[in-house]
Amino acid sequence: MPIVSVNNPLPLHTQIREILKQEISANLYTDKIPSERELMNRFSVSRSTIREAVIHLVHEGILEKIHGKGTYISRRNIQDSLNTLHSLTDTIKRTGMSPGSKLLFTELINEPDKPGNILLARPFHLITRLRTANGMPIAVERHYYTKDIGDKLLEYDLNQAVIYDLLEQELGLDFYQAEQIISCKPVSNYDSNQLHIPCGTNALFVERTSMNSFGQVLEYYTGTYKPDTYSFHIHTKRHNVSGYKINEE
Numbered sequence: 001m002p003i004v005s006v007n008n009p010l011p012l013h014t015q016i017r018e019i020l021k022q023e024i025s026a027n028l029y030t031d032k033i034p035s036e037r038e039l040m041n042r043f044s045v046s047r048s049t050i051r052e053a054v055i056h057l058v059h060e061g062i063l064e065k066i067h068g069k070g071t072y073i074s075r076r077n078i079q080d081s082l083n084t085l086h087s088l089t090d091t092i093k094r095t096g097m098s099p100g101s102k103l104l105f106t107e108l109i110n111e112p113d114k115p116g117n118i119l120l121a122r123p124f125h126l127i128t129r130l131r132t133a134n135g136m137p138i139a140v141e142r143h144y145y146t147k148d149i150g151d152k153l154l155e156y157d158l159n160q161a162v163i164y165d166l167l168e169q170e171l172g173l174d175f176y177q178a179e180q181i182i183s184c185k186p187v188s189n190y191d192s193n194q195l196h197i198p199c200g201t202n203a204l205f206v207e208r209t210s211m212n213s214f215g216q217v218l219e220y221y222t223g224t225y226k227p228d229t230y231s232f233h234i235h236t237k238r239h240n241v242s243g244y245k246i247n248e249e
Contacts (some may be wrong), residue, residue, distance in 0.1 A: 001224065002019045002022070002249075003043075004016055004019070004043050004045070010154060012045055012049050013049050013050075013052040013053040013056070014020055014053070014056075016039070016045070016049065016050065016053040017053040017054075017057055019035060020054075020057060021051065021057065021062060021135065021136070022073075022196070023064060024063075024073055024136070025136050025137060025196040026196040026197075027196075027197070027228070029073060031072055031073060032070050032071060032072045032073065033054075033063065033071050033072075033073065034068075035070065036050050036051065036054075049182055053206040054071055056231050058071075060134050060135060061096075061097055061098075061127065061134040062074055062097075062134055062135070062136065067088035080211075085128045087140065087162055087163070087164040087165075088131055088141070088223075089101075089162045089164075092133045092138075093133075095133070097134045098131040098133065098134050098135075099131070099132070099133060099154050100131070100133070100135060101129050101130070101131055101132070101158065101159055101160075102129060102130040102132070102159060103127070103128075103129055103139075103158045103159050104105055104128040104129060104130055104194070105128050105190045106126065106127050106128070106150075106154060106158075107125070107126045107146065108123050108124070108125055108126075108150070109123055109124065109125075109126055110122045110123050110124075114220075115144035115220045118144075118217055119144060119145070119146050119149065119217055119220055119222045120217070121146040123147060124144055124145060124147060124150070125143075125144065125145045125146070125147060125149070125150025125151070125153070125154070126142060126143070126144055127142070127143040127144075127145070127150070127154075127158065127163075128140065128141070128142050128143075129141050129143075129158065130194050133229070136229070137194060137195050137196060137226065138195075138225065138226050138229045138230060139195075139223050139224060139230070140190075140191045140194050140195065140223070140224045141221065141222075141223045141224065142221065142223070143163060143219060143220075143221055144219065144223045145218075145219055145220070149167075149171065149173075149218070149219075149228060152170075152171055153166060153167070153171075156164065156170075157202055167219075168207070173212065173218055174212040174213055175212070175218060175219075176208050176212050176213040177210075177211055177213075178208050178209060178210040178211065179208070179209045179211075180206065180207065180208045180209075181206070181207045182205070182206050183204075183205050183207075184202050184203070184205065185202065185203065185205040185224075186199075186201065186202055186203075187200065187201050187202075187203040187224055187225075191203075191224045195224070195226045197226060197227075201227070202227065203224050203225060203226065204223075204224070204225035204227055204230060205222070205223070205224055205225075206221070206222065206223040206225065207220075207221070207222050208220075208221040208222075208223075209221075217220065
């Protein structure tokens with residue numbers, strides 16, 4: 001079990017905040033965190049130290065205080081519309097949360113076959129990133145690009161930049177349309193460690209092929225989304241395709 005230490009250069013409340021954040025991300029608590037008294041006993045610190053740690057998590061949107069009931073885990077679900085093409089950064093911002101990215105690694109590779117066949121190119125670049133909302137991990141994204149596009153992207157700090165802003169505004173690419181498949185797959189050991197969920201958990205898996213207005217493929221993308229934080233929404237309407245008028249009484 002993680003402990004706090006006065007020998008750690010970080011303040012005690014910061015250490016406790018980070019421990020609680022990790023435990024919340026790992027789903028160790030169902031609805032609410034332990035009481036102030038329980039946390040005081042666990043960490044052997046004062047009530048004011050616990051309160052300072054908790055209030056920071058409230059400000060980050062990870063916790064919410066309900067008067068007379070306690071401190072609960074905020075379960076804001078990120079809802080992504082399938083009706084338009086937009087970045088995950090924009091989706092998270094619309095939810096009122098703060099988006100974040102961590103570049104995990106980049107590679108110039110020839111495998112697997114599927115990205116190469118879709119991009120019609122080998123070798124191709126793989127850019128893998130961890131995406132967060134309010135500091136909590138929500139997705140592992142893998143972006144595949146032809147060598148020329150990938151080379152240009154790697155000139156920028158991908159921990160800070162919005163990839164699609166770079167592609168459109170700096171590289172001048174026209175993301176006109178995309179084909180997207182959403183399924184459910186057991187998460188790999190690597191992704192489970194990044195998302196703080198058990199290996200083999202069924203997670204949302206997204207495959208997307210993005211093209212310009214001429215039908216040229218610009219990107220092949222896969223994303224593994226933490227299942228309790230993300231949902232996809234689509235607006236549909238029924239059309240009368242039979243050719244018969246629907247009578248209303």
